[in-house]
Amino acid sequence: MSNHAEQSDMRLHLKIWRQPDADSPGKFVSFEKEKVSPDMSFLEMLDELNEGLIKAGEDPVAFDSDCREGICGMCGLVINGQAHGPRRSTTTCQLHMREFKDGDTITIEPWRAKAFPVIKDLVVDRSAFDRIIQAGGYISVNTGNAQDANAIPIPKRNADEAMDAASCIGCGACVAACPNASATLFTSAKISQFALLPQGQVERKERAIQMVSQMDFEGFGDCSNYGECEAACPKDISISHIARMKREYVKAALTTA
Amino acid sequence: MLPFLTAAKSSVGKKYLMALTGLFWVLFLIIHLAGNLVLLSGHSDAYNKYSHFLLSLGELLYVLEFILLAFILLHIYSGITVAIGKLRARPQSYKVQKNLGGASRKTVSATTMIYSGLLLFIFLVVHISHFKYQVGVNGDYTTVIGGVEMHDFYRLVYDSFSYGWYVLFYEVIMILVFSHLRHGFWSGFQSLGVNHPRWSPFIDGLGIVIAVVVGFGFLVIPLYIYFIGGA
Numbered sequence: 001m002s003n004h005a006e007q008s009d010m011r012l013h014l015k016i017w018r019q020p021d022a023d024s025p026g027k028f029v030s031f032e033k034e035k036v037s038p039d040m041s042f043l044e045m046l047d048e049l050n051e052g053l054i055k056a057g058e059d060p061v062a063f064d065s066d067c068r069e070g071i072c073g074m075c076g077l078v079i080n081g082q083a084h085g086p087r088r089s090t091t092t093c094q095l096h097m098r099e100f101k102d103g104d105t106i107t108i109e110p111w112r113a114k115a116f117p118v119i120k121d122l123v124v125d126r127s128a129f130d131r132i133i134q135a136g137g138y139i140s141v142n143t144g145n146a147q148d149a150n151a152i153p154i155p156k157r158n159a160d161e162a163m164d165a166a167s168c169i170g171c172g173a174c175v176a177a178c179p180n181a182s183a184t185l186f187t188s189a190k191i192s193q194f195a196l197l198p199q200g201q202v203e204r205k206e207r208a209i210q211m212v213s214q215m216d217f218e219g220f221g222d223c224s225n226y227g228e229c230e231a232a233c234p235k236d237i238s239i240s241h242i243a244r245m246k247r248e249y250v251k252a253a254l255t256t257a
Numbered sequence: 258m259l260p261f262l263t264a265a266k267s268s269v270g271k272k273y274l275m276a277l278t279g280l281f282w283v284l285f286l287i288i289h290l291a292g293n294l295v296l297l298s299g300h301s302d303a304y305n306k307y308s309h310f311l312l313s314l315g316e317l318l319y320v321l322e323f324i325l326l327a328f329i330l331l332h333i334y335s336g337i338t339v340a341i342g343k344l345r346a347r348p349q350s351y352k353v354q355k356n357l358g359g360a361s362r363k364t365v366s367a368t369t370m371i372y373s374g375l376l377l378f379i380f381l382v383v384h385i386s387h388f389k390y391q392v393g394v395n396g397d398y399t400t401v402i403g404g405v406e407m408h409d410f411y412r413l414v415y416d417s418f419s420y421g422w423y424v425l426f427y428e429v430i431m432i433l434v435f436s437h438l439r440h441g442f443w444s445g446f447q448s449l450g451v452n453h454p455r456w457s458p459f460i461d462g463l464g465i466v467i468a469v470v471v472g473f474g475f476l477v478i479p480l481y482i483y484f485i486g487g488a
């Protein structure tokens with residue numbers, strides 16, 4: 001990518017959603033951002049914008065981030081109508097300004113879902129996900145020393161699929177991208193990762209039922225199999241996990257006492 | 258067992274029932290199409306005997322009709338709740354929303370399911386009241402084959418499709434049938450939890466084939482009668 005070094009600084013028009021809190025109405029505010037280096041990350045670009053705002057005595061734009069290396073799931077913006085922006089399999093924090101060109105208008109919105117109320121500007125409250133996890137995303141383990149991991153035989157395919165499911169970072173892009181604002185991909189990944197492993201068997205049935213009913217209770221939409229979630233997911237979680245969740249739920253619903 | 262209503266009302270159960278009822282109707286459409294292709298043969302007796310046979314099933318026919326009616330109502334009810342739930346789940350919509358491509362299956366067919374579905378329902382009401390209950394049909398459509406008096410459905414169908422606007426109405430609807438099944442077929446299997454590296458490509462392909470065969474099969478019948486058969 002040698003030509004990136006030669007790409008000169010850009011001037012961008014930003015349209016950013018600003019909203020004081022969940023109960024107040026929000027609106028788009030325009031900013032002109034000069035001297036954006038293509039090597040900056042998207043969040044560094046926003047950091048610079050905020051430094052300017054702070055120096056000018058204005059309120060900086062609130063947005064979330066933590067690790068900034070694509071593993072924690074805290075960041076997440078809808079950039080020009082795409083959750084986590086234009087680059088596939090990439091979190092917002094791993095997106096770089098080289099994806100944009102000089103003179104571009106960039107519209108930045110928060111995840112929009114009733115179950116993810118806006119806290120401020122671009123920051124949303126994703127504790128609905130935490131409550132889904134609390135409803136069943138755990139396993140029982142005895143206290144004492146852990147046994148040797150190799151003592152439990154697990155077919156390679158199951159281990160691989162469970163690992164794929166477990167790579168979900170809980171960012172919420174699936175909800176943001178879904179036309180129905182459905183949390184089915186997230187919930188299915190969390191159900192799958194345990195359903196596939198021996199350690200997950202004890203609570204298997206209750207888990208499927210409780211996590212699905214918590215998900216419904218939180219006010220997410222239904223799954224219409226649009227598949228936008230998988231396309232938006234920075235970890236490429238497959239909708240085959242959704243199919244597994246449906247099997248898990250139906251089996252559990254028919255067989256729990 | 259989880260109480261049936263609790264399970265059926267959950268997001269998973271609802272789509273499960275929707276898929277079962279939808280796929281049952283797909284099966285019905287295939288059989289219905291096969292029966293009606295006899296119309297293209299030009300053998301009026303064969304077609305009338307086939308419909309007479311169906312009517313002679315008596316109670317069995319009522320049971321089948323009841324299942325079809327109950328299933329479509331359940332299907333429509335779930336379809337409407339999905340569409341309403343969608344509005345509730347995102348009260349503030351995006352200013353910009355772009356399709357993501359890649360793994361996405363958000364086709365025009367997929368995003369218009371509720372519209373194609375509702376129009377299909379209107380069609381079903383018109384279609385059934387016209388051909389089954391012969392609402393607004395004038396004239397005597399009976400015939401005698403082998404000494405048995407029976408409905409002359411063959412002539413009724415041919416006369417009905419001699420009107421251009423009626424043919425046009427069917428054509429539009431059959432394109433919607435194609436569209437509904439193009440997303441509906443694979444989606445139904447996914448909702449039932451069938452997603453498998455070996456079988457899914459086959460189901461996806463079969464869905465397209467069925468959408469084309471059913472949609473265009475029913476599309477050809479009125480066109481054929483209007484332009485060729487009626488002559």
Ligand code: HEM
Pocket residue numbers: 222223224225272273275276278279280282283286329332333336337339340370371372373374375377378437438440441442444445446448449
């Ligand atoms: C000939 C009749 C029909 C057939 C064969 C049929 C078939 C199907 C199938 C197989 C599905 C996939 C189910 C799934 O995604 O799990 C589906 C979905 C759907 N159908 Fe139908 N359908 C018919 C009539 C209708 C009618 C009358 C409506 C009226 C509202 C309707 C509305 C919908 C909607 C909204 C969906 C998408 C559900 C979603 O977004 O999750 N359908 N249909």
Ligand code: SF4
Pocket residue numbers: 167168169170171172173174175185186189229232233234235236237
């Ligand atoms: S499934 Fe993907 S998009 Fe959804 S929360 Fe997990 S990592 Fe994020």
Ligand code: FES
Pocket residue numbers: 064065066067068069070071072073074075076091092093094
């Ligand atoms: S900040 Fe941790 S994933 Fe982006």
